[in-house]
């Protein structure tokens with residue numbers, strides 16, 4: 001399992017990327033999570049100002 005970013009709700013603020021301990025999050029018009037790297041810690045979801053991240 002891995003956390004997932006809903007691209008439609010991502011405002012590309014970068015808050016999630018800066019707290020990820022696994023460097024699993026990539027920048028873009030909408031940020032994205034590499035499921036092979038994600039540790040499912042939930043740190044990114046707690047930081048997202050737009051509730052765009054959820055457990056998959």
Ligand code: SF4
Nearest residue numbers: 020038039041042044
């Ligand atoms: S759940 Fe944790 S490991 Fe996975 S992308 Fe979010 S911060 Fe990174």
Ligand code: SF4
Nearest residue numbers: 010011013014016048
């Ligand atoms: S914290 Fe939320 S809105 Fe900001 S880049 Fe990450 S997923 Fe997108």
